[in-house]
Amino acid sequence: MAVYIVMAIIAYAIGSINFSVIISKKVAGFDVREKGSGNAGSTNMLRAVGKGAAAITLLCDILKGVVPAIIAVIIGEFTGDDVDANILVQVAGIAVVIGHTFPIFFQFKGGKGVATSLGVLLITNWQIGLICLVFALLIITLTKMVSLGSITAAVLFPVLTVFMHSEHYISKSETSYFLFSIILAVIVIFNHRSNLGRILNGTENKLSFKTNK
Numbered sequence: 706m707a708v709y710i711v712m713a714i715i716a717y718a719i720g721s722i723n724f725s726v727i728i729s730k731k732v733a734g735f736d737v738r739e740k741g742s743g744n745a746g747s748t749n750m751l752r753a754v755g756k757g758a759a760a761i762t763l764l765c766d767i768l769k770g771v772v773p774a775i776i777a778v779i780i781g782e783f784t785g786d787d788v789d790a791n792i793l794v795q796v797a798g799i800a801v802v803i804g805h806t807f808p809i810f811f812q813f814k815g816g817k818g819v820a821t822s823l824g825v826l827l828i829t830n831w832q833i834g835l836i837c838l839v840f841a842l843l844i845i846t847l848t849k850m851v852s853l854g855s856i857t858a859a860v861l862f863p864v865l866t867v868f869m870h871s872e873h874y875i876s877k878s879e880t881s882y883f884l885f886s887i888i889l890a891v892i893v894i895f896n897h898r899s900n901l902g903r904i905l906n907g908t909e910n911k912l913s914f915k916t917n918k
Contacts, residue, residue, distance in 0.1 A: 708788050709796050712780060716773035716797040720804020720821060723811045724765035725750050732758050738814060742910070745808075746816035748851045763820050769805065770824020773797040778828070795885040798825035802892055817896035819855045822889050826862070829882070833865045849911040852900035859893040862886045 725745045729737035733754045738745050740753035747766065751759035777797035781790025802822050808815040826834035837858040845854035863886040866879070894901075903909040 708780065708784060709793060712773075712777055712793055712797050713800040715776065716800035717804035717809070719769060719773050720801035720806075721808035721810045721815075722769065723805070723808045723815055724769070725762045725816065726811055728758050728762055728765075729754050744816060745811070745814065747820060748912075766805065766816065766820035767824040767827075770798070770801055770821040770826075771828055772824075773801045774825050774828035792881055794829060795881060798822075798829065798885065799888055799892075801825065802889060806892065806896055817855070818889075818893050819859075822859075822893055825889070829885075830866075830869075833862065833869055836865060837862055845912060850904065850909050851912055852897050852909060853904055856894055856897050856901065856904075859890040862890050 723745050725737050725747065729735060729740075729750060737750055737753050741749045742752075743749070747759045747763040750762045774794055774797055777794040778790065781788060781793045784790075784793075802818040802825065804815075805821040806815050806818050807813040823834060823838060826837065840861055841854035841858035843854075844857050845851055848854070863883060866883045866886045900909060
């Protein structure tokens with residue numbers, strides 16, 4: 706049990722490193738959460754700071770999901786039968802996304818967890834990760850709404866775990882991985898609850914590459 710707790714703390718701490726806030730203060734001299742939607746994510750970075758800063762933020766947030774998952778894989782390899790490596794990676798994945806959403810280093814006001822979830826997903830099951838990514842990009846291209854692409858991809862994730870029985874190392878425990886997918890999907894959808902309201906009433910912001918400072 707101690708290994709799971711320590712892994713969750715490490716992953717949460719990594720998730721709490723909010724690159725959008727750090728980069729926006731360094732590049733533009735303000736906290737991105739004070740601009741636009743108030744969200745500490747790459748979409749708001751695009752609108753408030755610019756394309757370059759948004760791209761760097763997106764990459765860093767994805768890697769933020771990758772790193773604790775890999776750490777959990779390594780720890781799982783060395784702990785033997787005392788620790789379920791599958792569960793350990795899933796605990797790390799959930800904790801890092803929670804850290805990204807509620808960062809202890811940044812007043813518990815973070816991003817919506819999409820890019821970080823993608824990073825975790827690419828490590829735990831890269832096939833499903835790529836399908837969700839392509840599906841999200843397709844929806845975003847058609848609707849110009851990043852939030853809608855993110856929400857639909859989150860819904861697709863658990864559905865794909867039911868139909869795609871991968872032999873990937875971290876996906877061997879299908880029941881736990883399905884529960885893991887449900888938890889991540891719920892976190893992402895919950896974080897987009899205000900977007901859902903705007904989508905339903907037709908007032909959601911459309912994607913634009915213009916920078917509004």
